[in-house]
Amino acid sequence: MTIGQIIGGEYGDVWIRQKSGETIEIGDLLSIDDLILQVHDLSYGSLMDNNDLARMSGMQLEGYDETSLMEEEIRNFINAKAKPLVHIKDGDAKIPKILPDFFGGLKRVTKEDFEFMEEPENSLYLGKVRSGSYTLDVPVYINGKEALSHHLLIPATTGRGKSNLVKVMLWNLIPKEYxxxxxxxxxxxxxxxxxxxxxxxxxxxxxxxxxxxxxxxxGYHLRLNISGLKPWNLQGTIDLTDAQNQAVYMFYSHFRDDWLSELLKASNEEASGYGIQEATMNALKRKLKLKFDLRVKNGKVVPKGKIFVTEGSESLVNDIVKAVEDGKKVILDTSSMPQDKELLIAGIITDKIFKKYKSYKEMGELEDKPTVSVVIEEAPRVLGERAGRNVFHQIAREGRKFNVGLIAITQLSSMIPREILANMNTKIILGNEMKSERDAIIGSAAQDLSKDSKNIASLDKGEAIVSSIFTKFAVPIQIDFFDDVVEKDTKEKKEKNLEFFG
Ligand SMILES: Nc1ncnc2c1ncn2[C@@H]1O[C@H](COP(=O)(O)OP(=O)(O)OP(=O)(O)O)[C@@H](O)[C@H]1O
Ligand SMILES: [Mg+2]
Structure with a gap:
């Protein structure tokens, strides 16, 4: 059924007169022939001039009988502005390069309009096609292996469904070996x-x-033996002077894995034997003890906290790296840690994974390995200008060459440097209230979203736009509610078991 008609405009800004009795929403998808258009703005239209409108309004408000010049539904209307979103040609989606027929009638999209959307290999399910706030029964997939190694950004204002989305993605990825x-x-x-x-x-x-x-x-204990700490892990987490940094590397070159405990135990005489000054040594020891919750007692280094230990858990990092390489999903609960310790541990493990994958590439073994995806919340903490160079930066810049990618979650995309934002080749954009944030996202998206600011501002919980180099167009989606997914999937299993056991 026709719900609107094209009455003018230009490419990117097609004007549509809404049929009376119909409701067109921002974000709605409308079809005409083999084009799908998306509404990005609404306004009033009238056939009367402003004086007439003011006079008639006055008469209505003041209780005079209304004087009708023309039929109400013909006289005043709602004007929608839409942009061509996708052109379906020979069963395939293309970027539209044409305008639909002038005066053409538009229909709401239906499931059949999306028959061209297929499930790619190594698929990752994201949600269902959404027209405004209406969900169609059309699943949206991307090639997960490709997309995850090319980084994913999940930007949104608080409470719009970032965590829910990651829960749904994780759930769907758990059985996937890729x-x-x-x-x-x-x-x-x-x-x-x-x-x-x-x-x-x-x-x-x-x-x-x-x-x-x-x-x-x-579950497993998250604690790190200090013998697993390397000098370069300190970068970005402790501020060291040049002299202190040199001292660290000096001890590392002499003692390798024992560098930290040997440094903390070393007397000033020993240190000066390596050419390290007393003041440097004292300040460095203080910083390192504080950072890793350590003290020296009776000539032995002992832990004060639960996270950094001197005995046991030597294999934590290697165990995690091995699991990830086997296609497993490893969750680190860092909720009880101060942020600097969280980022230090995350950095150490991520660094090891990245180095390993780099070596696989050198040895020509990368093809056989699953892609690795590292999920990081409040991403500007590690990717922002002020974060300094760290392994997350490195992955954002060159990780895709080694099949290691990030899933960066943030409320503040504008704090991430533009080139890194542009490198995040898939963006799942949820509702964003702040214009500065929308501008940062739009400015670095894979498709032209310059008209979509209002659209993004008006996204409700769980509503998103997927802009990706791996999708033919910016796909509006509705993300599933995680609790429903769990209940559905576990119910099916329970029912199967029941059938099986009678
Ligand atoms: N797809 C969805 N369908 C229905 N409800 C949703 C959906 N996504 C999120 N919600 C609701 O919104 C609430 C907030 O979602 P969520 O915790 O995922 O937001 P967030 O963006 O991670 O917020 P924060 O920035 O605070 O971490 C959820 O508890 C849930 O009730
Ligand atoms: Mg969250």
């Missing part, structure tokens, strides 16, 4: 201690590892 994941979880929300989470997945035991300073049964 991708290993490291999820740094500062809110401890992905495992699901007290609510639904990865733990409820039928394949949790085989495919997910959960590390926490206070692990539940079946």
């Amino acid at each position: 991708c290993g994941m490291l999820i740094i979880d500062p809110h401890d929300e992905y495992y699901g201690r007290n609510e639904y989470g990865a733990k409820d997945h039928p394949k949790f035991d085989k495919k997910v590892m959960y590390y926490s300073p206070n692990p539940p049964k079946g």
Whole structure:
């Protein structure tokens, strides 16, 4: 059924008169022939001039009988502005280069309009096609192996559904062999201690590892033996002077994995034997002890906290790297840690993964390995201008060459440098209230979203736009609600078991 008619405009700004009795929303998808248009703005239109309108309004307000010049529904109307979103040609989606027929009638899209959308290999399900606030029964997939190694950005104002989206993606990725994941979880929300989470997945035991300073049964201890710390892990987490930095490397070159404990135990005489001054040594020791919660007692380095230890957990980093390489999903509960410790641990593990994948590339073995995706919340902490050079920066710049990508979650895209934003080749844009944030996202999107500012501002919880070099157009989607997904998937399984056992 026709719900509007084209009455003018230009490419990117097609004017549509809304049929009376119909409601066109911002974000609605409308079809005409083989084109799909998307509404990005609404305004009033009238056939009368402003004086006439003011006079008639006055008469209505003051209780005079209305004087009608023409039929109401013909006289005043709503004007929608839309842009051609996709041109379906020979069963394939193309960037539209034409305008639809002048005076042509538009219909609402239906499921059949999206028959060209297919499930790619190594698929990752994101949600369903959405027209305004109406969801169509058309699943949207991207090639997960490709897209995850080319980084994903999830920008949104707080409470719009970023975490819900990551929960849904993780759930769908758990059984997929093509991708290993490291999820740094500062809110401890992905495992699901007290609510639904990865733990409820039928394949949790085989495919997910959960590390926490206070692990539940079946989880693992998140604690790091200081022998696993390398001098370059300190970069960006401790401010060291040049002299202090040199001292660190001096000890590393002499003692390798024991550099930290040997440094903390070293007397000033020993240090001066390496050409390190007393003042440098004292200040450095103080900083390192504070950072890693360590002290020296009776000539032995002992831990004061639960996270950095001197005995046990030597294999933590290697275990995690191995799991990720096997296509498993590893969740790190960092909720009880101060931010600097969280980023230090996350950095050490990520660094090891990245180095390993670089070496696989050199040895020509990369093809056989799953893509690795590292999930990081509040991404400007590690990707912002002020974060300094760190492994996350490096991955954002060159990770895709080594099949290592980021899933960067943020409320503040504008704090991430433009070139890094542009490198995030898939953006799943949820509602964003701040114009400066929308501008940063729009300015670095894979498709032209210059008309979509209002559209993005008006996105409700779970509504998103996927802009990606791996999609033919910026696809509006509705993301599933995680609790529903869990209930559906576990119910099916329970029913199957029931059938099986009678
Ligand atoms: N796809 C969805 N469908 C229905 N409800 C949703 C959806 N996504 C999110 N919600 C609702 O919105 C609430 C907030 O979502 P979520 O915690 O994912 O937001 P967020 O963007 O991660 O927020 P924050 O910035 O605070 O971390 C959820 O608890 C849920 O009730
Ligand atoms: Mg969240």
